[in-house]
Amino acid sequence: MKRVAMSWSSGKDSAWALGLLKRTPGVEVAALITTFNTTAGRVAMHAVRRRLVELQAERAGLPLWPVELPWPCANSVYEERMAEVCRRAGGEGLSAIAFGDLFLRDVREYRERQLQGTGLEPLFPLWEIPTARLAADMIRGGLNAKVTCVDPKKLDRAYAGRDFDSAFVAELPPTVDPCGENGEFHTFVYDAPVFSGAIGVETGEIVERDGFVFADVLEA
Secondary structure: OEEEEEEOOOOHHHHHHHHHHHOOOOEEEEEEEEEEEOOOOEEOOOOOEHHHHHHHHHHHOOOEEEEEEOOOOOHHHHHHHHHHHHHHHHHOOOOEEEOOOOOOHHHHHHHHHHHOOOOOEEEOOOOOOOHHHHHHHHHHOOOEEEEEEEOOOOOOHHHOOOEOOHHHHHOOOOOOOOOOOOOOEEEEEEEOOOOOOOOOEEEEEEEEEOOEEEEEEEEO
16 A cells, blocks of 8 residues: 655645545555645645645545745755655655646656655656646536635736636636646635535635735635
């Protein structure tokens, strides 16, 4: 049995990858790894409140392994903290870490380099699945998510706070990837097939900060 930790962003790609792993014979998912901006108490980049990620882990029936990052955070500090969690994974008998990356080769190669010498295998369950098909599969498959972050240089700020659903995907400009893999948008999953039940949420304040538009997601 291969014991795996899932790199958990709180978004749709992580949730869908987790579902694929759970259906893979010979694989046991043992933990969710999430990086937090400790100053803000939120997921790095997605800006999701820590409490909501804890609720996701509860619904998924998995322990959450938080990686605490200062803000601002130098890449050397990030890599040091990730090395610590890799040592923990190896010490607890895990043999792999899975990521929700879709097609960005440089990101994949970076993750592969970071795991070299750790004894942990990098896994990419969603790799090169066509993103239009993947988005449709997620929506048809019962995944529900809120758009928490938009890059206004790539997508209008009006998309922040919307549900990731068929209408959202249909209205995206042709220059925007249906899964936002180029950083156009990020999401928070409040219901998914891997959850025991939905998390009640509502959209709060929408603000622009550090060049991005963030929609605060609140527990309802």
